Amino acid sequence: MDPLLSEFDSFVRTRTPALLRSAYLLTGDQHLAEDLVQSALARTHRSWSRLHDSGNAEAYTRKIMYHLQVSWWRRHRVPESMPGDLPEPRGGDSAPDHAQQTTLRLTLRAALAKLSAKQRAVLVLRFFEDRTEAEAADLLGVTVGTVKSQTSKALAKLRTVAPELAQLHVTEGSAR
Amino acid sequence: MNQDRLRLDLAELAEEVTPVDLRDRALRTSRRLGIQRAVATSAAALVVLAAATGTAFAIRPNGDSPAPAPAGPSVTSTWPPVEVTPTPQASREPSTAPSGSPSTDSGTPAGGPTFGRLIYGPAQVSDSPTVRLRSWRPGGGQPTSLAALPEIWALSNASVSPDGRRLAWVERGFDGKDVGKLYVSDIDGSNKKSMASDVDEYCITPTWSPDSRHLLFGTMQANGGYDRAGVLDTLSERHTVQWWSSRPEACHAIWSADGRTIAMNTDAGVALYDTSGRKQRAVPGLSAAGAWQSHQVTSLAPDATRIALFRIRKGMDAGDVGRLLRVNAVLETATGKVVDLPLGGRDLKQVFFQADGSMVVRVEDGDGRVQLLLVDATGRKVAEQPEPAALRDAQLIAAIG
Numbered sequence: 001m002d003p004l005l006s007e008f009d010s011f012v013r014t015r016t017p018a019l020l021r022s023a024y025l026l027t028g029d030q031h032l033a034e035d036l037v038q039s040a041l042a043r044t045h046r047s048w049s050r051l052h053d054s055g056n057a058e059a060y061t062r063k064i065m066y067h068l069q070v071s072w073w074r075r076h077r078v079p080e081s082m083p084g085d086l087p088e089p090r091g092g093d094s095a096p097d098h099a100q101q102t103t104l105r106l107t108l109r110a111a112l113a114k115l116s117a118k119q120r121a122v123l124v125l126r127f128f129e130d131r132t133e134a135e136a137a138d139l140l141g142v143t144v145g146t147v148k149s150q151t152s153k154a155l156a157k158l159r160t161v162a163p164e165l166a167q168l169h170v171t172e173g174s175a176r
Numbered sequence: 177m178n179q180d181r182l183r184l185d186l187a188e189l190a191e192e193v194t195p196v197d198l199r200d201r202a203l204r205t206s207r208r209l210g211i212q213r214a215v216a217t218s219a220a221a222l223v224v225l226a227a228a229t230g231t232a233f234a235i236r237p238n239g240d241s242p243a244p245a246p247a248g249p250s251v252t253s254t255w256p257p258v259e260v261t262p263t264p265q266a267s268r269e270p271s272t273a274p275s276g277s278p279s280t281d282s283g284t285p286a287g288g289p290t291f292g293r294l295i296y297g298p299a300q301v302s303d304s305p306t307v308r309l310r311s312w313r314p315g316g317g318q319p320t321s322l323a324a325l326p327e328i329w330a331l332s333n334a335s336v337s338p339d340g341r342r343l344a345w346v347e348r349g350f351d352g353k354d355v356g357k358l359y360v361s362d363i364d365g366s367n368k369k370s371m372a373s374d375v376d377e378y379c380i381t382p383t384w385s386p387d388s389r390h391l392l393f394g395t396m397q398a399n400g401g402y403d404r405a406g407v408l409d410t411l412s413e414r415h416t417v418q419w420w421s422s423r424p425e426a427c428h429a430i431w432s433a434d435g436r437t438i439a440m441n442t443d444a445g446v447a448l449y450d451t452s453g454r455k456q457r458a459v460p461g462l463s464a465a466g467a468w469q470s471h472q473v474t475s476l477a478p479d480a481t482r483i484a485l486f487r488i489r490k491g492m493d494a495g496d497v498g499r500l501l502r503v504n505a506v507l508e509t510a511t512g513k514v515v516d517l518p519l520g521g522r523d524l525k526q527v528f529f530q531a532d533g534s535m536v537v538r539v540e541d542g543d544g545r546v547q548l549l550l551v552d553a554t555g556r557k558v559a560e561q562p563e564p565a566a567l568r569d570a571q572l573i574a575a576i577g
Contacts, residue, residue, distance in 0.1 A: 009199055017195045024193035025186060038198045042205035046300060108185050109192075127179070128186040 008048050012041055015058055019065065025124045026069045028113050040065040063139050066125070070117045070140065111162035119154035122147050288558050289534035291315065291550050292577015293340055295322070295363075297330045299571035309334065309343070310570065311363075314536075314548045314561035323365030332499055333381035336363065337388035338433065338531065340576035342410075344382035344391050346375045356396055358382060360410050371408060371415050379427035380405050381499065385451075386435045386531075394423065405453060420453030428499065433478035433531045439509070444469035448480060448509060459483065461512030466490065472500035475528045475575075483509050484527035484535070501571055503527040506535070518549065518557040528575035536575045538563070 016037060023033035044051060044061045051057040112120055118140070125136035126147070133151075137144045291314040298307045307327045312319040323343055325334055334345040341363055348356040358375040361368040372393065375382075379402060380394030389411050395403040406419035426440035426447060437456070438449045444464035448456045462470045472486040484503045503526050506515040517524065522539035525546070529535055533553035540546050546568065550559035 012199045012202060013197065016198050020193045020195060021190035025190050030193060033193055034196060034198060034201075038201045038205055041198055041202035045202055045206040105185055105189055109189055112189075123182075124186070127182050128190060130183070 004048055004052060007052050008045055011044075011052075011057055015061070016041070019058075019061060022062070022124055022129060023065060023069075025112070025128055026066070026117075026120055028109065036065055036069055039068055062129075066121055066139050067141065070121055107162050108158075111158050114161045115154050115157055119150050119157065122150040123154045126151055289530065289532050289550060289552050290577065291536065291548070291559065291561065292530050292575050294528075294536065294548075294572055295336045295340070295574040295576065296567050296570035297334055297573040298327055299569055300331075309336075309363075309573070310567065311340075312564065312567065314550070314559070314563075318564060319566055322363050323361060325365070329377065333377050334573060335382045335384055335391075336574035336576065337384045338386050338576065339388040340574070342384075342388065344371075344384065344393075344410075346377040346382060346393075348377045358391070358393055358408070360391070371410060372417070374403070376402065378499070380423070380429055380440075383429040383431050383438075385431055386433050392429050392431065392438065407451070422453065424449060424453055424455065428473050430473055430476045430483075432476045432480040433529070434480070437476065437480035439473055439476045439480065439483055441471055441473055444471065446470055446473055446483060446485065446509075459507060459509045459512055461507070462487065464490075472502070474501050474503050474526065477509075477529045478531055478533050481509055482515055482529070483507055484529065501526060501573060516555055517551060518555065522547070526572045528572055530575050530577045532577075534558075536572070538572060544568075 019037045019040070020033050023036040024030065027033045027036055040061045043064050044057055047060065048057070051060055112123070115123070121140060122136055125131040125139060126133070131139065133144045133147045136147045140147070142150075293311055293313045296310045296312065296319065304327055306324045307330050308324045309322040309330065310319040311322050325343075325345060326347060329345045329347050332346075334343060336343055342360055343363055343365070344358065344360045346356055346358050355373055356375040356377055357373055358371040359368055360371055371391070372395075374395050374397075376394035376396050380392065383392045384390070385392070385407070389409065391408045391410055392405065393408060394405045397403045402423060404419050405423040406417040408415060408417045424440060424442070424447070426442045426449075428441045430439050431451075432438070436450070438451060438453075439446055439459075440449060442458070445462040446459040448459070450456055462468050467490055468487050469490060470485045470487040473483055474486070475484040477483065484506045486500055486502050487505050487507075504524055506517060506527055507513065508515060517527075517535075517537055519537070519539050522541045524537070525540050526538040527535050535549075535551040537549040537551050538546060539549060546563040548561050548563055549557050550561075552558050
């Protein structure tokens with residue numbers, strides 16, 4: 001087998017699970033996540049001869065993925081694939097049990113679907129991938145100020161659409 | 177839930193996704209894009225193919241009713257119609273653009289069609305934030321540099337005026353501040369002017385009229401939906417626009433050199449419109465239900481009787497709304513019949529009609545050598561020139577002549 005293709009295969013099989021997790025948070029749907037990662041990987045393959053020994057292949061793929069996602073949503077208005085109706089909030093114990101955890105996760109899932117693509121992207125970058133504001137700005141091709149404002153708007157929107165997530169907050173100045 | 181809790185819940189939510197092996201699908205998409213041989217592809221990182229999973233991404237605009245006019249500088253709805261210049265003659269003069277300087281030696285027989293000046297843009301995404309468009313005339317030495325544009329917009333929507341003197345393109349930032357601005361500049365990038373805001377950067381992208389004065393363009397609503405389409409007078413003091421009465425559910429406009437017809441991709445097909453946006457007819461043989469589809473048109477014959485496009489069989493990846501200038505067929509617009517081209521067994525890469533009806537046909541042989549064929553209106557090859565290696569990773573975006 002072509003050594004470059006072999007390297008690409010290895011990259012795809014090693015990194016796809018992680019890429020899919022981010023893509024799933026970005027899209028909220030298994031098939032859309034697969035589409036997104038597949039498309040980003042195809043472009044990575046296209047540039048593989050340049051990327052393979054650069055150590056930047058995953059960063060490149062992720063950057064493509066985020067740009068694609070923001071673009072897809074804006075251009076095609078892909079119908080929300082996540083459930084639009086939030087699950088009924090559960091009352092009860094202060095320490096959530098498993099069922100309550102599940103409900104909260106579903107609530108978060110549905111609430112994320114209410115955000116714009118950009119707002120989701122900044123949340124995923126900041127709180128799932130643990131990127132700094134500067135890194136998130138670079139990946140999305142926006143300013144740090146935009147990352148800050150979109151993060152703030154995203155969190156505010158989550159609080160609005162899912163009051164049961166009311167404790168959700170980011171302490172002012174805590175951002176890296 | 178605090179910041180750490182959000183992290184935990186996102187991580188937990190992400191685990192819902194089922195791992196799958198995307199290797200083969202990625203390679204199929206890669207091949208579809210022509211990646212392995214750096215074939216020209218659709219625009220930018222923002223442009224991608226819909227997956228082979230059957231997940232449908234509609235290529236056509238939504239059918240939302242037109243919204244209020246976008247905020248554009250001095251945009252009105254009261255300007256005179258597009259001035260149609262019937263059957264303009266191809267300029268045989270080199271452009272006066274500062275860096276055009278094409279050679280007059282085009283390797284073509286006297287009296288017949290000749291290669292015009294060709295404008296190249298990037299064919300694929302790179303790490304460069306900006307790229308220079310380039311100009312070259314077959315048989316005329318090395319390419320010369322033109323305007324530097326942001327790569328993504330050079331790929332997605334940069335449009336060269338038929339006289340080769342001006343550029344139009346749309347830039348849209350991700351930060352929400354630069355809301356789809358339409359710019360026009362001289363071909364070398366000088367004299368850049370903003371013409372309108374809230375402009376569509378992927379679907380109805382700026383398309384020059386044959387008189388190199390007017391621009392067909394589309395607009396976007398604030399929520400990302402498609403809005404209106406209209407024709408802008410770039411030389412008017414107030415940048416006046418004649419808005420079409422409704423925006424067709426179509427993308428990728430190309431304007432015939434006789435000024436009478438605009439061709440656009442509809443849902444998996446191609447339709448011809450008049451310059452007011454009224455649909456005249458569809459090109460037969462291309463439809464969502466039929467055996468063949470097209471989502472990307474590239475060039476239209478001067479009298480709109482032929483069209484160069486990329487067509488796919490039903491069930492193949494449809495691609496998305498981004499611009500693809502790759503061509504794999506030239507069709508008769510009245511019948512849908514394929515026009516035979518003298519490719520000599522080589523792969524067809526691109527076709528651009530010139531104003532005299534001849535075609536510049538870009539082909540690649542099995543060793544990766546790219547040649548440009550000049551094919552007259554009867555389908556006969558009248559000249560052939562090798563393309564410089566410097567243009568290996570570029571693609572044609574216009575043929576001036």
